[in-house]
Amino acid sequence: MGHSSDNRRARTRAIRARMATTGEPYSVAARRVATEQTSHQAEEVSPAVPTSLTRIVMEDTVATRDALLDWAYDQAGGDTTNAIPVMPFAEERDLDLDAGFTLVDICTASGLARSVSTFGNPSILLTPDGLAHVQERRRRRDDPALRAVAARNGLLRWMYRQHTAGVRMPLPSRFASAPEAAFEGSAFTEVEIALAAEYLAKRELIKGTGAFGYTGPVRADITPDGMDCVVDWSANVSAYLRRQEPTASTSTSTSTYNGPVFNGSSADGAQLAWNNQSVTQNNTRVEQIAPGYEALAKALTEVLQQVPAMGLSPEAREDVDAASNEILAEIVRDEPRPGPIRRAATVLRTWLTPIAAASAAGVSQGVSDGAQEAARTAIELISSF
DSSP: OHHHHHHHHHHHHHHHHHHHHHOOOHHHHHHHHHHHHHHHHHHHHOTTSOGGGGOOOOSOHHHHHHHHHHHHHHHTTSOSSOOEESHHHHHHTTOOHHHHHHHHHHHHHTTSEEEOOBTTBOEEEEOHHHHHHHHHHHHHHTOHHHHHHHHHHHHHHHHHHHHHTTOOSOOGGGGGGSTTOEETTEEOOHHHHHHHHHHHHHTTSEEEEOOTTOSSOSEEEEOHHHHHHHHHHTTOHHHHHTOOOOOOOOSSOOEEOSSOEEEOOOTTSOEEEOSOSEEBTTBOOEEEOOTTOHHHHHHHHHHHHHGGGTTOOHHHHHHHHHHHHHHHHHTTSSSOOHHHHHHHHHHHHHHHHHHHHHHHHTOOTTOOHHHHHHHHHHHHHHTTO
């Protein structure tokens, strides 16, 4: 008992001394002192092990954060009232105490968890936003269509890296061992990778040789079109294949589009023309927009046109593209369902809110005015869902 009290007093003195020397706040000073004392203890037990090995740098903090939240969700039983110690998760990944506190800070800064850490024990409580984040991530992880899109994009990007590294005719199946061969923390299966390779080959983005009974090419190289997709379109395969193409003049008036086209001047009400590169009077799939959703349809078609100018990462562009199209597909139903719209709106808010906020603050962040305005309008219209 006395020994424990002495330890606590010694730690308190060490923390105060560090605060006075460095000007660090209590939480930071306490974390550093705990890390130093843990390192000293490790040296006493095993002096042959260098202390540098106790400090592990997280290579992908966002991926590690999401993995922690997913793990904590199960530990907490999907509840926001159960405090979850972080160190069991960190130790499984060879992360030290300092990294554990860093993970707490990252989760807290994103609003997905609250810190309930005590001295030497980083811990979190999931917030309602944290629960929604995990649930949405799991829904996306289990969506076969989203997984197929991510597998195609990831495999094509990997094929490009093999090309630039001088690897000729690599096996697409070896993509499975790449760190990025996963979607929302779930590794792609052999079947998913084979189907992705088959699709890319059919679209002439990669070219290779097949074998009897084998799905897709056994070995392949990326084609010039595939390189263009990676370099100019951030490996967004679906966007590249929908890209604007020059069209020959015909006897009918022709306009070229990249995605769904909003028409608010129809005599029958607002309409959408879906995914036509060349939309003419004689070549249009038109669907009626449900009453009351006209403004939302117009805003989302504008978002889809402005996505390339929003400065988003490839993953974010895929998310915005998929979520916008999901909402548009829903609001042409006779009775749009609030559930799918609400889930897709959550994804859009994740990526568009920072762009809209920058617009309101008068900060460009390298984003065009049109893209900022499109994001702001869309955020306003989906706020009710």
